[in-house]
Amino acid sequence: MIQFAIRRILLSIPILLTVVTLIFFLMRTMPGGPAVAVLGDYASQEAVEALEKQMGLDRPLWVQYADFLGSLVRGDLGKSIISGRPIAPEVGRVLPYTLQLTFSSLLLGIIFGIPMGIFTALRRNAFSDYLGRTLSLAGLSIPAFFLGILLMLVFSIRLDLFPVLGAGDILNLWDNLYHLFLPTLTLGLMMTAYITRTTRSSMLNVLQEEFIRTARAKGLRERIVIYGHALRNALIPVISFIGVYAIVLIGNSILVEIVFSRPGLGKMMIGAIKQRDYMTLQSVMVVYASLVVFINLLIDLSYGWIDPRIKYE
Amino acid sequence: MSDREKREGEKGKLWRTFKKNKTALVGSVIVILVITLAVLAPWISPYDPLEQNILSRLKPPSQAYLLGTDEYGRDVLSRVLWGTRISLTVGILSIWFGLVVGTAMGTVAGYRGGIVGSIIMRMVDVLLSFPVLISGILVVAILGPGMMKLILTIGIVFVPRFARLAYGPTLTVKEREYVYSAKVIGVSHLRILTHYLLPNILGEVLVAGTLWVGTAILTEASLSFLGLGVSPPIPTWGNMIKTGIDRLTTAPWLSVFPGLSILTTVLAINMVGDGLRDITDPKLRI
Numbered sequence: 001m002i003q004f005a006i007r008r009i010l011l012s013i014p015i016l017l018t019v020v021t022l023i024f025f026l027m028r029t030m031p032g033g034p035a036v037a038v039l040g041d042y043a044s045q046e047a048v049e050a051l052e053k054q055m056g057l058d059r060p061l062w063v064q065y066a067d068f069l070g071s072l073v074r075g076d077l078g079k080s081i082i083s084g085r086p087i088a089p090e091v092g093r094v095l096p097y098t099l100q101l102t103f104s105s106l107l108l109g110i111i112f113g114i115p116m117g118i119f120t121a122l123r124r125n126a127f128s129d130y131l132g133r134t135l136s137l138a139g140l141s142i143p144a145f146f147l148g149i150l151l152m153l154v155f156s157i158r159l160d161l162f163p164v165l166g167a168g169d170i171l172n173l174w175d176n177l178y179h180l181f182l183p184t185l186t187l188g189l190m191m192t193a194y195i196t197r198t199t200r201s202s203m204l205n206v207l208q209e210e211f212i213r214t215a216r217a218k219g220l221r222e223r224i225v226i227y228g229h230a231l232r233n234a235l236i237p238v239i240s241f242i243g244v245y246a247i248v249l250i251g252n253s254i255l256v257e258i259v260f261s262r263p264g265l266g267k268m269m270i271g272a273i274k275q276r277d278y279m280t281l282q283s284v285m286v287v288y289a290s291l292v293v294f295i296n297l298l299i300d301l302s303y304g305w306i307d308p309r310i311k312y313e
Numbered sequence: 314m315s316d317r318e319k320r321e322g323e324k325g326k327l328w329r330t331f332k333k334n335k336t337a338l339v340g341s342v343i344v345i346l347v348i349t350l351a352v353l354a355p356w357i358s359p360y361d362p363l364e365q366n367i368l369s370r371l372k373p374p375s376q377a378y379l380l381g382t383d384e385y386g387r388d389v390l391s392r393v394l395w396g397t398r399i400s401l402t403v404g405i406l407s408i409w410f411g412l413v414v415g416t417a418m419g420t421v422a423g424y425r426g427g428i429v430g431s432i433i434m435r436m437v438d439v440l441l442s443f444p445v446l447i448s449g450i451l452v453v454a455i456l457g458p459g460m461m462k463l464i465l466t467i468g469i470v471f472v473p474r475f476a477r478l479a480y481g482p483t484l485t486v487k488e489r490e491y492v493y494s495a496k497v498i499g500v501s502h503l504r505i506l507t508h509y510l511l512p513n514i515l516g517e518v519l520v521a522g523t524l525w526v527g528t529a530i531l532t533e534a535s536l537s538f539l540g541l542g543v544s545p546p547i548p549t550w551g552n553m554i555k556t557g558i559d560r561l562t563t564a565p566w567l568s569v570f571p572g573l574s575i576l577t578t579v580l581a582i583n584m585v586g587d588g589l590r591d592i593t594d595p596k597l598r599i
Contacts, residue, residue, distance in 0.1 A: 018439050023451070030455050133336075137587065141579035143531055143551075145538050146572035149558060153569075157562050251444025255535055259558070270539055273454050281454060288447055296442055 004304050012297045019289040024068055027282045028061070034278040038081050055081065055279075077283035082275050087283045090268065095287070097167050098264040100176075101256065102249050104184040109191020110242065116192065117199020117238075118231065124204065132196060139193020144252040148186040148259040155182055165261040183260045187249055194248070198241045202234040209233075236306055243299030247292055330592045337588020343581035351397040360388035362395040362548050371564045381566040383556070389566060392548035393574050399549045400578070403464055403542075404530040410468030412522045415475025420510055422476065423483030424502070434480060440473040449532050453541045460543050463536065467529050478521055482514040520589055527582035534575050550575045 030037045035051040052058045056067070071078060077087040120132035156164045168179035206212065207230055215225045254266025261267070265284055272280035331337055350357070359379075366386035374381045380389040418437075422430040440448065448470045456462040486492065492509050500509075536542035537551025545552050550571040557567025 015439055018436070019443075022439075026451065026455055133587075137583050138576065138580055141527065141531075141583050142576050143534050143538070143572070143579075145535065146554060146568070146575065149554065149561065149568050149572065153561060153565055157565075247442065247444055251446035254446060254450070255538065258539060269450065270541075273450070273541065285447075285451060289443075292442055292444075 001304065005301055008297060008300050008304070012293050015296075016290060016293045019293065020069070020072065020286055021065075023282060023285045023289060024065060027278055030278065034081075037276045037278055072286065077286070078279045080272075080277055080280050082277045082280075087280055090280075091265070091283065091287055094263045094265055094268050096170060097262060098250075098253055098257070098266065100170075100180065101183055101187065101253050101262065101264065102246065104180060105187035105191055105249055105253075106242070106246055108184055108188025109195045109245070112188070112192040113195025114199050114235075114238065116196040118203055118226070120196065121200045121203035121207065122226065132200075136193040136196045139190050140197070142190070143255070144186060144190060145255040145259050147189065148183065148256050151182050151186055152259070167260075167262040167264075179262070183256045183262060186256050186259075187252055190252065191245055191249060194245045195238065195242065198238050199234065202237050203230060206230045206234040236303075239306060240299055240303050243295055243302070246295050250288065250291060250295075331588060334588040334591055336584045337591070340581045340584025340586075340588060343577060344585060347397060347578050347581065348401065350394060351401045354394040354398045358388075358391035358394045360391045362387060362391040363546050364388075371560070373564070374566055380570045381564070383553075383564075383567055384560065389553075389570055392553060393550070393570055396548040396550045396553060396571060397574065397578075399460070399543060399547065400530050400533055400551075400575070401526075403460065403467065403533045403549075404526045407464045407467035407529050407533075408471060408522050408526050410464065411471025411525075412475050412518060414468070415472040416479040416511075416514070416518050418472065419476035419479030420483045420506055420514065423480045424487055424506060424510060426484075433476070437473040437476045437480075441477060445470055445528065445532055446535055449536055450539070450541065453536060458541055458544055460547070463533060463542050466536070467532050470532065471525060471529065474525070475518060475522070478518055479514050482517060483510055486510050486513045524582060524586040524589075527579040527586070530575065530579055530582075 027034065035048045035055065035057060036043065039047055039051060049058070056064060059067075075088060077091060079086050080090075116132055116136075120129045123129045152164060155161045162182050163179055166179055168175035170176055212225060212230055215229050216222075220229075253264065254269065256262070257264040257266040258270060265287060269281060269284040269288075272278075272284060364387060366382070369378070369382050369386045371384055372378050372382040372386075378388050378390065380393060382388055383392070418433060422433040422437075424430075449466055452466040452469050453463065456466055487510065492505060495505050495509055533542055533549065534551035534554070537549045538555045540552075540555060542551055543549045545556060553571040554568045557564065557569075557571070560567055
């Protein structure tokens with residue numbers, strides 16, 4: 001296991017390097033370059049050149065690239081073009097909000113999704129199964145921002161139960177949870193839909209297996225067959241999919257942060273695009289990339305941990 | 314003759330199974346309805362979607378304005394209908410772009426194999442691990458806003474997805490006897506790709522492509538909602554929701570109706586998808 005883990009961790013380094021390189025070069029393909037993106041199309045040649053010099057864009061590309069990588073290794077994400085402030089502390093300030101939202105939603109999805117998946121699989125083609133399937137399909141089809149708006153409309157505006165905007169004080173637990181509820185419910189309901197579907201389909205597959213028939217034939221109680229034999233096997237693909245969904249969740253958290261005006265990486269990124277702050281955009285993208293690579297690493301490691309066959313490959 | 318009969322028999326059987334699958338059938342009817350509305354939008358819209366009427370600003374749904382009016386007095390129903398046109402156009406064209414480029418990439422990578430093939434696929438895998446929305450935001454930040462650029466953006470995001478889809482079957486099909494025979498009698502690589510490999514993988518690619526139109530519509534709506542897609546005054550479901558969100562307390566209909574349109578359309582496409590999956594893979598039956 002340890003050998004498998006080390007190999008997998010080492011493998012993430014070139015993956016991360018590829019993505020970071022891709023982001024670096026893509027940012028340099030902006031029409032007219034980043035300086036024009038900041039100053040606008042009608043900026044004078046002198047102004048563009050001056051800003052390029054200030055941003056270090058007049059140096060050869062490979063020097064810029066080496067500098068960029070060197071800074072990243074030191075944990076330096078550069079300075080915002082607009083405010084001139086270093087980006088890393090700002091990322092450090094908003095990242096907990098995004099992580100908090102992502103993990104709480106994922107947790108909600110797991111808590112509701114897995115039991116619902118089992119429940120609908122065991123009642124296949126009954127009314128409750130159809131209802132569960134339709135609801136989970138709807139959860140897959142609704143845009144996160146629209147679900148957020150609907151929940152806000154009902155719980156904040158009509159019922160006045162929860163705050164409309166903001167994230168509250170992160171150090172004040174109650175205030176924090178109070179603000180977190182609706183955004184988490186939005187993404188959590190979507191995750192519930194995803195996880196219900198996967199669990200149901202995986203359960204149905206496993207229930208058809210020979211070893212389930214054997215377990216039943218030897219007279220085991222149905223509870224033991226379902227929870228002891230079927231569920232354990234059915235959860236293997238579910239856990240791997242939960243990792244994939246976590247990545248989808250990170251994408252959707254951008255929309256929810258905008259709807260609820262919560263601080264977070266997504267809000268920071270959209271703000272950077274609006275202000276044409278390409279340095280901030282580039283840095284936020286790198287942080288997102290690292291998160292995605294890290295989650296993929298966790299998926300693989302958990303897979304190796306759950307399914308013993310993986311380790312020996 | 315007997316082969317043909319057999320094929321038609323299989324098709325007939327597929328159609329019968331499809332008809333029995335109520336979810337898929339209802340989904341298909343809704344999809345056809347939405348497409349019809351999109352095509353007929355110029356004729357069935359009660360008002361001009363861009364026509365402003367200051368006297369009837371922010372009117373709630375009524376007989377004169379079935380879905381109410383917006384802050385410029387424009388009819389929401391007409392804007393939703395025209396929005397259908399734009400959302401479907403962006404969804405379909407972007408998937409078409411992704412399908413053509415991605416399938417070409419995946420097939421060539423699979424057929425040529427070697428280092429180039431594996432480098433392409435490694436890149437594809439890395440790109441695939443990113444959420445559609447984040448990739449979309451990155452590309453749109455580089456390309457800039459506008460409808461054509463949005464189509465291109467979403468298309469680019471789907472390229473690796475189609476490449477991955479086409480790659481697997483290509484690896485299998487290229488090992489078949491008739492591909493070897495074609496090579497032996499001197500058929501060119503291009504002809505082998507287009508006449509021997511593509512017909513075998515196109516079915517699967519087209520089915521996935523149809524279903525991904527739903528995801529593309531969601532992506533378009535999300536980008537437009539973030540202000541990175543089609544800009545107002547041209548109506549799209551996403552930008553209508555975006556402008557409506559500021560008036561959620563006083564005029565919720567501005568956001569709710571375009572949102573329901575997205576939900577209905579994408580849900581219908583997903584229903585068809587579930588039905589198709591049930592038919593092609595009866596073991597899964599999600």
